[in-house]
Amino acid sequence: MVFSSLIFLYVFLPLVIVLYFISPKMLRNTILLLASLFFYAWGEPKYVLLMMLSIVLNYVLGIVIENTASQSKRKTLLWLVIVSNLAILGYYKYAGFFVDIINNYLAQPIEWQAVPLPIGISFYTFQALSYVIDVYRKDVKAQRNFLDLSLFITLFPQLVAGPIVRYQTVAEQIKKRLATSEDWMIGTRRFVQGLAKKVLIANPMGEIADHVFSLSGGDLTTGTAWIGILAYSLQIYFDFSGYSDMAIGLARIFGFKFEENFNYPYIAQSVTDFWRRWHISLSSWFRDYVYFPLGGSRVSHEWKLYRNLLVVWTLTGFWHGASWTFMAWGFYYGILICLEKWVLLKWLARIPRVLRHMYILVIVMIGWVFFRANDFTYAFAFIKTMFGLTDAPLYNYETILLTKDYAIYFVIAIIFAMPIYKIYHNWSEQKASTSLSFDWSLRITQTIYYGALLLFITMFLVNATHNPFIYFRF
Amino acid sequence: MRKIQTYLLPITFFCIIFGGFVVHVLTVDRPQSEMENRALASANITPSPQEIFSGDWSKQVETYISDQFPARDTWMRNYVNFQRIVGKTYLNDKYAVDDKSGWIISKPAAAKPEEELASFASDLQHLSEGLAEKHIPFTFYSLPAKATYSREPSPGYMPEDAGIANNTKLHELVTAAGVDNLRLYNDMQDDFSAERNFYKTDHHWTIRGAYSGYEAFISTLSERLGETIAPIPYDEEKTFCLPNQFAGSWNKILYMTVDNDEQICYNEPDSFATQFTIYDGTIEDGVTAPYEAVYGRAKQMSADAVVNYAEAYSRDFAELTIVNKNYDSDKHLVVIKDSYFNTIQFHVASHFKTLTILDLRYLDKEIIPYLQSMQPDYVVLAYNDRNLKLMPE
Numbered sequence: 001m002v003f004s005s006l007i008f009l010y011v012f013l014p015l016v017i018v019l020y021f022i023s024p025k026m027l028r029n030t031i032l033l034l035a036s037l038f039f040y041a042w043g044e045p046k047y048v049l050l051m052m053l054s055i056v057l058n059y060v061l062g063i064v065i066e067n068t069a070s071q072s073k074r075k076t077l078l079w080l081v082i083v084s085n086l087a088i089l090g091y092y093k094y095a096g097f098f099v100d101i102i103n104n105y106l107a108q109p110i111e112w113q114a115v116p117l118p119i120g121i122s123f124y125t126f127q128a129l130s131y132v133i134d135v136y137r138k139d140v141k142a143q144r145n146f147l148d149l150s151l152f153i154t155l156f157p158q159l160v161a162g163p164i165v166r167y168q169t170v171a172e173q174i175k176k177r178l179a180t181s182e183d184w185m186i187g188t189r190r191f192v193q194g195l196a197k198k199v200l201i202a203n204p205m206g207e208i209a210d211h212v213f214s215l216s217g218g219d220l221t222t223g224t225a226w227i228g229i230l231a232y233s234l235q236i237y238f239d240f241s242g243y244s245d246m247a248i249g250l251a252r253i254f255g256f257k258f259e260e261n262f263n264y265p266y267i268a269q270s271v272t273d274f275w276r277r278w279h280i281s282l283s284s285w286f287r288d289y290v291y292f293p294l295g296g297s298r299v300s301h302e303w304k305l306y307r308n309l310l311v312v313w314t315l316t317g318f319w320h321g322a323s324w325t326f327m328a329w330g331f332y333y334g335i336l337i338c339l340e341k342w343v344l345l346k347w348l349a350r351i352p353r354v355l356r357h358m359y360i361l362v363i364v365m366i367g368w369v370f371f372r373a374n375d376f377t378y379a380f381a382f383i384k385t386m387f388g389l390t391d392a393p394l395y396n397y398e399t400i401l402l403t404k405d406y407a408i409y410f411v412i413a414i415i416f417a418m419p420i421y422k423i424y425h426n427w428s429e430q431k432a433s434t435s436l437s438f439d440w441s442l443r444i445t446q447t448i449y450y451g452a453l454l455l456f457i458t459m460f461l462v463n464a465t466h467n468p469f470i471y472f473r474f
Numbered sequence: 475m476r477k478i479q480t481y482l483l484p485i486t487f488f489c490i491i492f493g494g495f496v497v498h499v500l501t502v503d504r505p506q507s508e509m510e511n512r513a514l515a516s517a518n519i520t521p522s523p524q525e526i527f528s529g530d531w532s533k534q535v536e537t538y539i540s541d542q543f544p545a546r547d548t549w550m551r552n553y554v555n556f557q558r559i560v561g562k563t564y565l566n567d568k569y570a571v572d573d574k575s576g577w578i579i580s581k582p583a584a585a586k587p588e589e590e591l592a593s594f595a596s597d598l599q600h601l602s603e604g605l606a607e608k609h610i611p612f613t614f615y616s617l618p619a620k621a622t623y624s625r626e627p628s629p630g631y632m633p634e635d636a637g638i639a640n641n642t643k644l645h646e647l648v649t650a651a652g653v654d655n656l657r658l659y660n661d662m663q664d665d666f667s668a669e670r671n672f673y674k675t676d677h678h679w680t681i682r683g684a685y686s687g688y689e690a691f692i693s694t695l696s697e698r699l700g701e702t703i704a705p706i707p708y709d710e711e712k713t714f715c716l717p718n719q720f721a722g723s724w725n726k727i728l729y730m731t732v733d734n735d736e737q738i739c740y741n742e743p744d745s746f747a748t749q750f751t752i753y754d755g756t757i758e759d760g761v762t763a764p765y766e767a768v769y770g771r772a773k774q775m776s777a778d779a780v781v782n783y784a785e786a787y788s789r790d791f792a793e794l795t796i797v798n799k800n801y802d803s804d805k806h807l808v809v810i811k812d813s814y815f816n817t818i819q820f821h822v823a824s825h826f827k828t829l830t831i832l833d834l835r836y837l838d839k840e841i842i843p844y845l846q847s848m849q850p851d852y853v854v855l856a857y858n859d860r861n862l863k864l865m866p867e
Contacts, residue, residue, distance in 0.1 A: 005536065006536075006539050006540055006543055007536050007539045010491055010494040010539070011539065013491055014491045014492040015495070018492070042532045043529055043532055044529055045526060045527050046527060180480075181477070181481050181484065182480045184480070184481075184483075184484035185481075185482075187484075188483050189483060192487070253484075397631045397632050397633055400631045401563060401629075401631070401632070404561070404563060405561070439479060443480065443482050443483065444479075444482065446482075446483055447482040447486050450483055450487065451486045451487070451490060454487065454490055458549065459549050459552050460553070462546060463549070463550060
C-alpha cells in the first residue's frame with residue numbers, strides 16, 4: 001500500500017487510528033503489528049511469509065548469540081545470520097544480475113527465471129541486520145518478545161522505504177511510549193508535509209522526468225535534457241524525503257520518534273556534506289556496519305582509507321539495485337569523496353560559497369543521470385547532450401512547453417529544497433513557546449493551512465492514476 | 475500541562491480522513507461516469523482466494539475506492555480549473571482552451587510510423603479483395619476530423635499537427651494497395667471552415683459540417699455507382715436548434731469547465747419521420763425501432779437536460795438496417811462507420827432502398843465473411859481521418 005493513495009489516507013489510516021486509540025495499551029503493539037502485516041500484504045500477500053521467515057531467523061539467532069559465551073562461536077553465529085539475511089536479499093535482488101555475468105563466460109548458459117523483488121526487502125533486511133549486529137556487539141539486549149521484534153521490523157510507517165530505523169532508537173519506545181497531543185500535532189503536520197512533497201511536487205516533477213527520459217536521442221535537446229535532469233533531481237529528493245517525512249510523522253502519531261533521514265541535501269557545499277544530508281539512515285548504516293569494521297579512517301596506510309571509502313560507496317550504489325549503473329553511481333561518489341578527502345575539500349574552502357553550491361549541484365545531477373538511466377550508453381549520450389557535445393539543438397517546442405507548464409512547480413520545488421520554511425518554522429515555534437496568544441493564532445493558522453493542504457492533495461490524488469515511490473524498488 | 479490548542483490540527487486531520495471514509499461508505503455507488511464516458515468500478519465483496527493472493531483484489535479495491543470516491547467529479551473538475559489557473563497549456567495533457575472564443579483544440583498529433591499506416595492500408599486491401607471475390611465494390615472514405623482541421627488558436631511554438639500528413643500518407647498507401655479511396659475533405663473544400671463545420675467543445679462536426687460531408691459523400695458515391703443521385707439541398711429554413719446545453723465530448727473530458735453557447739441543430743425533411751423502417755440489427759432479426767428513438771433522441775428530452783452528441787443524433791449501434799420506401803436507387807449500401815457518420819446516416823439512407831450500418835467496435839462478427847454473405851451492392855468504410863485502424867478507437 002502506498003501512503004499517497006486514497007485507500008491509505010481515507011480507509012486504512014483512519015481505521016488504524018481508531019482501532020489503535022480505542023484499544024487498551026497492552027493490545028496496541030498487537031494492533032500495530034497486525035496493521036503493519038496487512039499494510040505489507042496488501043500489494044504482495046505472498047511475501048509476508050518471506051518477511052516472517054526473516055523475522056524468525058533474526059529473533060532466534062539474536063537470542064542464541066546473546067546466550068553464547070564463546071567469542072568465536074558468537075562470531076560464527078553472527079556470520080551465519082549475516083550470510084542468511086544477505087542470501088535472502090541476494091536471491092531476490094541480485095541473483096539475476098550475477099547469473100547474467102556468469103552466463104557471459106559459459107558456453108551453456110544457466111537458466112534463470114527472474115523473480116519479482118519483494119517490496120522493501122532491502123530496508124527490512126538492513127534493519128534486521130543492524131539489530132543482530134548490535135546484539136552481537138552487546139550494544140542492545142536481544143528482544144525476547146517475538147511480537148515486539150516483529151513490530152520493530154514490520155512497523156508500517158518505515159517498512160517499505162525506510163528510514164532504516166536502528167533497534168536502539170526504538171527499543172524502549174516499543175516497550176513503553178506516550179503519544180501526547182503535541183506528538184499528534186507534530187506527527188500530523190509532518191505527515192501532511194511529506195504527502196504534499198510527494199503528491200504536489202515529486203509527482204509533477206516525475207511526469208517531466210519520465211517524459212524527458214523516454215525521448216529518443218533525436219528528440220532530446222540540450223535545454224530539455226537539463227530540464228529533465230533538474231526535474232529528476234527534484235523528484236527523487238521530494239519523493240524520498242517526502243516518504244521519510246510521512247514515515248516520521250505517522251510514527252510520531254503513534255508515539256515513536258524516528259531519526260531524521262534528510263537535511264536539505266541540495267544546499268550542501270561538497271559531496272561529503274551532501275552525503276551527510278541525503279538518506280542519512282543508509283549512510284550511517286554503512287558507516288557503522290561496513291566502514292568502521294573495515295578500519296574506517298583509523299588505518300595504518302592512507303591507501304586503505306581510500307580503499308575503505310571506495311568499497312563502502314560501491315556497496316551503497318549496489319544496495320540501490322542490481323545493475324552496473326547503480327554500482328558506477330556509487331563508485332562515482334566513492335571517487336569524489338576520496339578526491340575531496342585528498343585535496344578537493346581544501347580547494348573548495350577557498351572558492352566562493354555560490355561556486356561550491358554550483359559544483360555540488362552539477363556533480364549530483366550528473367550522478368542522477370546514471371541513477372535514472374537504464375544503461376551506460378543512454379547515460380553518456382544524455383550527459384553529452386546536456387553539455388552540448390552532440391548535434392542536438394539548444395531547445396525546441398518541448399523545452400518551451402515544459403518550461404512554461406512546469407515553471408511554477410520548479411519554483412516551488414526549489415524554494416522548498418532550501419531551508420526557508422524551516423527557518424520560519426523554528427522562528428514561529430520559538431515565538432509560540434513564549435507567547436500564548438501567538439501560540440493560539442499559530443495553531444489555528446496551521447490547522448487551516450494543513451487542512452486545506454490535505455484537501456488540495458486529495459484533489460491531486462483523485463486525479464492520479466499510479467504514483468509509486470522511487471525507493472519502493474530498492 | 476497539555477495545551478488544548480495542540481488538539482486542533484490532529485482533530486481536524488482525523489475528521490477529514492475519517493469523515494471521508496464515512497461519506498464513502500454511506501454514498502451510493504455510481505455505475506457510470508458521464509464525464510469520463512466509462513463504467514465505474516464496483517465493489518468485489520466476494521473475492522476468490524486466488525484474487526486475494528495474487529494481489530489482483532487489492533488492485534480492484536484501489537480502483538473501486540478511486541472510482542467511487544465521494545464527489546469524484548467535483549474533485550476532477552477542480553483539478554482542471556487548477557490547471558487553467560496555473561496556465562497549463564494542454565489541460566489533462568490533451569486539450570488547449572481559448573477562453574475568448576471557447577474553442578477547445580487538441581494537442582498536435584505526431585506523425586504516425588509508416589508501419590502503422592501500412593497496417594491499416596493492408597487491412598483495407600484485405601477487405602477490398604475479400605469483397606471483390608464476391609464482386610462487391612468497395613471504397614474507403616476518410617472524413618475530415620475536427621482535430622485535423624480545427625487547429626487555431628494554437629501556441630506558436632508548437633509543431634504543426636500531423637493529422638493532414640498522416641491522412642495524405644494513408645491515402646497514398648491505400649491507393650498503392652489498389653483500393654479505391656476518397657478523402658472527403660477534397661470535395662468539401664469550397665465552403666470549408668472549421669468555425670462552421672465543427673463544434674467548439676466536441677470532437678465531431680456540426681450539422682452544417684456534417685451536411686457538407688453528406689453532400690460530398692452522395693455526389694462522389696453516385697459517380698462510383700454510375701447513378702444520378704442528387705443530395706437533398708441544404709435548406710437554411712429547415713434548420714432548427716434545441717435550447718438544451720450541449721455537453722461536448724472534449725468539454726466532458728475537461729469536466730464541463732469551458733463555457734459555451736453551442737446548440738444541437740438539425741436539418742432534415744419532415745418525411746424522415748415516416749419513410750424508413752429501421753431494424754436494430756438485421757431485417758431477419760425483426761427488431762424494429764421508431765425513427766425518433768434512433769435519431770435525435772434529445773428532441774424528446776426536457777429543455778434543461780444537458781445533451782451529448784450521441785443523444786443529439788444517434789448512439790452507435792453494432793448493426794442498423796434502414797429500409798427506405800422513397801429511394802432514388804434500389805441498391806443495398808453497407809457503410810462501416812464511426813460516430814461521425816451517425817449525424818448523416820438517415821440523410822444517406824434516404825437515397826437507397828436499403829442501408830446497413832455496421833460499427834466494428836460493437837459488431838461481434840468476422841467482417842469479410844459477414845459482408846460476403848450479406849451480398850450488398852456496395853460497401854463503404856467511412857471513418858474520420860484520426861482513426862487509423864480498422865477497429866476504430
